[in-house]
Amino acid sequence: MNTHTTLSIIVPCYNEEESVPLFYAETVKQEKFFGEKGVELEFIFVNDGSRDKTAEAVKVLHEKDKRVHLISFSRNFGKEAAIFAGFEKASGDVVVLMDADLQDPPALLPEMYSHIQNGYDSVATRRVDRKGEPPIRSWFARRFYGLMRCISKTDIVDGARDYRMMTRQVVDAILSMKECNRFSKGIFGWVGFETKWLEYENIQRAAGETKWSFWKLFLYSLEGIIAFSTAPLVLPLIFGIIFCLAAVALLVVTIVQAVNGYDASVLTTDCIIAFAAGIQLCCLGIVGMYFGKLYIEIKNRPKYIVKEEF
Ligand code: UDP
Ligand code: MG
Numbered sequence: 001m002n003t004h005t006t007l008s009i010i011v012p013c014y015n016e017e018e019s020v021p022l023f024y025a026e027t028v029k030q031e032k033f034f035g036e037k038g039v040e041l042e043f044i045f046v047n048d049g050s051r052d053k054t055a056e057a058v059k060v061l062h063e064k065d066k067r068v069h070l071i072s073f074s075r076n077f078g079k080e081a082a083i084f085a086g087f088e089k090a091s092g093d094v095v096v097l098m099d100a101d102l103q104d105p106p107a108l109l110p111e112m113y114s115h116i117q118n119g120y121d122s123v124a125t126r127r128v129d130r131k132g133e134p135p136i137r138s139w140f141a142r143r144f145y146g147l148m149r150c151i152s153k154t155d156i157v158d159g160a161r162d163y164r165m166m167t168r169q170v171v172d173a174i175l176s177m178k179e180c181n182r183f184s185k186g187i188f189g190w191v192g193f194e195t196k197w198l199e200y201e202n203i204q205r206a207a208g209e210t211k212w213s214f215w216k217l218f219l220y221s222l223e224g225i226i227a228f229s230t231a232p233l234v235l236p237l238i239f240g241i242i243f244c245l246a247a248v249a250l251l252v253v254t255i256v257q258a259v260n261g262y263d264a265s266v267l268t269t270d271c272i273i274a275f276a277a278g279i280q281l282c283c284l285g286i287v288g289m290y291f292g293k294l295y296i297e298i299k300n301r302p303k304y305i306v307k308e309e310f
Contacts, residue, residue, distance in 0.1 A: 237285020
């Protein structure tokens with residue numbers, strides 16, 4: 001059984017003045033369990049440019065509990081930046097990422113930790129339902145995960161939350177991915193390691209409101225597709241081949257028409273247009289394939305991540 005000394009709890013916060021004290025009160029209840037295991041808690045609240053009194057709420061907690069730390073951004077940089085900053089600051093040999101709104105139940109922490117103790121590198125969570133979510137949002141979310149499964153080699157799980165506990169080794173692997181356009185759900189899958197999945201039913205926010213409008217989520221999903229797949233760059237090549245095949249079919253029809261003595265001049269023009277468009281799209285697709293390779297090179301991701309060596 002593995003032993004650890006510190007669990008860092010990273011909490012990205014954007015306008016969460018009401019949630020912060022509720023989150024702390026609820027989560028600190030788990031300190032008894034962790035104390036018995038000899039594990040200290042460390043709270044890292046990342047204030048992502050909130051316009052309310054989130055930072056003050058964290059300072060109040062820091063006054064009475066020095067295990068509470070704050071990183072305050074100069075403006076709103078987005079949840080992904082807040083997650084990265086939290087990982088950089090975390091000193092624990094086990095780290096857990098949690099939302100401030102108690103949608104990630106702290107009561108699950110002991111179970112998550114027991115799996116880490118039993119040798120898992122990472123314990124991830126997924127919601128089994130999307131109760132309370134607008135149906136249109138759920139529909140688009142399902143389509144997004146379906147599409148990602150088709151076009152990306154990285155394992156991105158439907159309903160996966162960012163609520164995840166991981167060992168220092170996994171955190172260091174995540175930190176070794178320096179890309180600016182970050183999509184954590186993809187990064188967690190990309191780094192690999194042995195992951196235990198826990199499931200729970202969707203929980204409503206404790207206070208405040210969601211920071212993700214439909215539009216923001218849509219843009220975020222595009223971010224995910226672009227960060228973890230170069231398939232869209234090859235699309236012109238597929239269209240180009242379809243156009244070229246259409247041009248060949250038209251050519252056959254044109255020849256048959258001409259042999260039978262019909263006027264085939266209109267078809268000839270169609271055939272030339274389809275062929276020219278097809279060749280152009282193919283060229284664009286080929287450029288796209290090279291661009292895709294270049295894009296992967298620029299990200300400078302590690303070529304591999306070692307889990308163990310002797
Ligand atoms: N969050 C953040 N920066 C942002 C948006 C959200 O740090 O720009 C935080 C937010 O405070 C919360 C977590 O990310 O702790 C998840 O956000 P939210 O609960 O609004 O998302 P939802 O659960 O509705 O998907
Ligand atoms: Mg939430």
